[in-house]
Amino acid sequence: MRKIIKPSLLAVGLLFSSFMQATVSLPHFFSDNMVLQRDMPIHIWGKADKKETVTVSFNGTSITAKADQHGRWQVELPSMRYGGPFSMTVKGHDNTIALDNILIGDVWLCSGQSNMEFNLSGAHNAEEAIRQSENKQIRLLTVPKTIQTNECDDIQETSWEECNPLTSPTFSAVAYFFGQALEKELDVPVGLIHSSWGGTDIETWTSWEAAMENPVYASYKGKTLEKALGYSMQDIERFKKALEKDKGLIEKWYAPTMKTTDWKKVHIPSIWSGDLKNEDGVVWFRTEIDLPDETAGLEGHIQLGGIDDGDITYVNGVEVGRTDFWFANRNYHIKDGILKSGKNIITLRMTDTGTIGGMSAKDEEVFLEVAGRKYPLAGEWSYKPSVLSSSYGFSNTGSGPNSFSSLLYNGMIRPLVGYNIKGVIWYQGENNAAHAWQYRSLFPLMINDWRKQWGYEFPFIWVQLANFMAIEAQPQESEWAELREAQNMTLRLHKTGQAVITDIGEAFDIHPRNKQDVGKRLAQNALKIAYGQDVLGAGPVFESMKKEGNKIILSFSNVGKGLSTSDKNRYSYINGFTIAGSDRKFVWAQAYIHDGKVIVFNDEIKEPVAVRYGWSNNPADNNLVNSDGLLASPFRTDSWKGLTEK
Structure with a gap:
């Protein structure tokens, strides 16, 4: 936590009298416990009152800068060798910020979709990995998720943390195992910045400037992102608040006593269509199933297949499971005492925040299982929307991260530009598999974009798509194979590498739990590409x-x-x-x-x-x-x- 040194009483009086003096502030990624990139100039920046003088002192060096007319200031400290811990002070006219426990080492940005987001707590042998995660030389920063229609100067509120059993469980498993392998090999402090969002396309991670090179967005050249979208952050914020205050939750639409006479009918499972086709938001679905006397009070399972994006599932008014990301198979355990003989009510609260919503399962994949017997759930369900995006100015494009190019870049990558990094590790592509041909250009476009924004050619290493889905009896064409080919082709860019993991995926889970080997293989690439070690790094x-x-x-x-x-x-x-x-x-x-x-x-x-x-x-x-x-x-x-x- 930052220490804010309060101004003197005299300064407080002057501040009160003028109503004009601003305090010096820093973006959230400058905090206690941070890692600054070794052997490169160190940039520190923030805000203050216009023309205010700011002094940054760190590791024996003090640099002074003056804020511009917009209150922005920046200093450049000289490059330094690895070490620490050190302290830093940022002093303005009326306040001083003190940061402690800072290390100088190697900083890696870790980004992508859900397999990068996948927490350490869900990995194979998670308990042992978490128990052994105490390491003051590894520091963790998770960038909060946010959609932004304009480029931002700061990320949402967060801070760096030391790696230990209290902080590691919710951190990216791939990033953690990558950092662990590097720190062990190099004996240098490692800072890991995790910025990912499950189920996202590569386009949303690319800047609006670079998006103009994508034929899909080229027609918007000369327009701002908001002009192209037709809606603004204010509209999105209103929509988000409605999601948080969902009247369906407030009014307990999941309760068995809820009247559904005014609810419409739809076949489940199915993708949202008809009056829901172009909507994002929250829609409630409900059905009834009769169970025999011998099932009363028994435990069971409810199988729902894939849902896009999130769900909360209730049986007889009791929540039995929830998932916040798309595609993952919903198979929830029903504890004993919930089911009863005769009529049982199943309610789904489905949330969609990006274009297509609904259920992707086949009819036979949706069922309730009790005592080894399956009871089909496919058929006509009742439904009622509680929040719809069309009420907030958008319907066809949606409000999710995949709605348009650059929405995640703006708030989750752009603020970090200038914070020097050693390189990037990337795990994404599942979402773009159906457009693998376009990925041949979209992937290098994003890599070159990020390098341009930072101003130098840092190493960029990614995970190739794992093996997934049923093994085919005969040779067939494959979108996933074409996406892997697009990833291979991107290796033509300088200082790039790829971890091949077609031996450690899981046929029926898009999120394989073996993240240890993924992290290690990324690290092997990094040792060759980023550190010049005489190793193979990757396969034949x-x-x-x-x-x-x-x-x-x-x-x-x-x-x-x-x-x-x-x-x-x-x-x-x-x-x-x-x-x-x-x-x-x-x-x-x-x-x-x-x-x-x-x-x-x-x-x-x-x-x-x-x-x-x-x-x-x-x-x-x-x-x-x-x-x-x-x-x-x-x-x-x-x-x-x-x-x-x-």
Whole structure:
């Protein structure tokens, strides 16, 4: 917590008499426990009264600046080597801010969607990881979520914290394991700035300036974001307050005694349509189900599939579960004593804050299960909206983070520009899989945008999409494979790296719990790209192919001491390859390692022209690795039109 040194009585009198003097202030990311980037100039800035003189003192250096006519001031301290803890004072005319326990080390910005947001408390072996998280050399800063239609100078209220069992559980698991691996290897303080939001598109993390290079937004060139949107932050704030004061909660629409005679009817599960099609907000849904006598008082489960975005689920007026992010499968436990024989009432409070809302499940995936028996819930439900975005000036675009470009950048990234960082780790792409072709340009656009805003080319390392969804019996086209390809293609940018994790995903959970290996693989990349260590960093990289008879021979770089398989099978057989002739019909192929190359063939394909590796939603059995045991990324040798190319 910041210490504000109060002004003297004389100063208070002068302040009272003038009504004009402002106190010096700092953005929230300048706080006790922060980490400042080593070996780079240190920028400190804030606000004061116009023309006021401000002095910043830190680690033996004092610099003075004068606030401009808008009250903004900034100082630049010289670069410093790692160390600490240190104290800092920021002194103005009438007050002094004192910050303590500051370290100089390496600062990493950690951003993306829900797999970056995923808390340490939900990871594999969470209890042990949390128990061992005490480390004064690692500092944590979580940027609060906010949607902003204009670029901001500050983030929402928050502060840096030391890493320990009290602060680590709610921090990003991927970011924590990444920072832990770096600090252990480098023995240098590590500051982790976590700024992410589940279920978000890459466009919302890109500045409005850069968005003009995206054909979708190019027609708005010359307009402000608010002009393009057609609504403002004031409209959004009114909408948010309505969500917080939902009359459905206040009036207890979940109560079994609630009258629903004026509620409309709709089939559940379904995406919002009809009068809800272009709405964001809160809509309540309700149904009744009859249960036999023998189920009374028993515990059970309610399965609802995926809901976009959030829900609170009630059974007979009792809350049995809630989820605040999209897509995740809703499978809630019903404690004993809630269910009864005869009529049972199920109520869903669905919240949507970004374009499409509703339930994505199939009819057979929505049911109540008691004592091993499933009771279907699909069918006609009653519904009633309690908050609709159209009442606040927007209906087609929505108020969520994906409603328009730049809405998260403005309040969750832009305020940090100038706070020097060592680099960025990024975990996002699931939300853009259906537009993987566009991601080929959108991803490098955002990386170059951030580097431009900061003014230098920092390392940027990301997580490739994990294996996900059911394993397919036959080769098929895949949006997720195309998104991974777009991520691969972005490696052409200087100082970029990628962690391949197609071996540690979960088929039926988009949020795999093994975040330890994700963080470690990101750190391996960082050691090579950001710190210049002589390590491989990532897996084998496909370089070229040549044809010999009915075989295709592949060459790879970044193999270290040679190619191998993760399962160390005695024949060096490789899983996951498909092969096609000129008819472009892919079939499974045999593949093995020979003389440092990969040989791929299928005896039924006499004239092969292309091969693919791991080209599926869930290439879980991929096993091609280098001598450091790091997986090769899925790839293809062809450039044939895919699912997402328009």
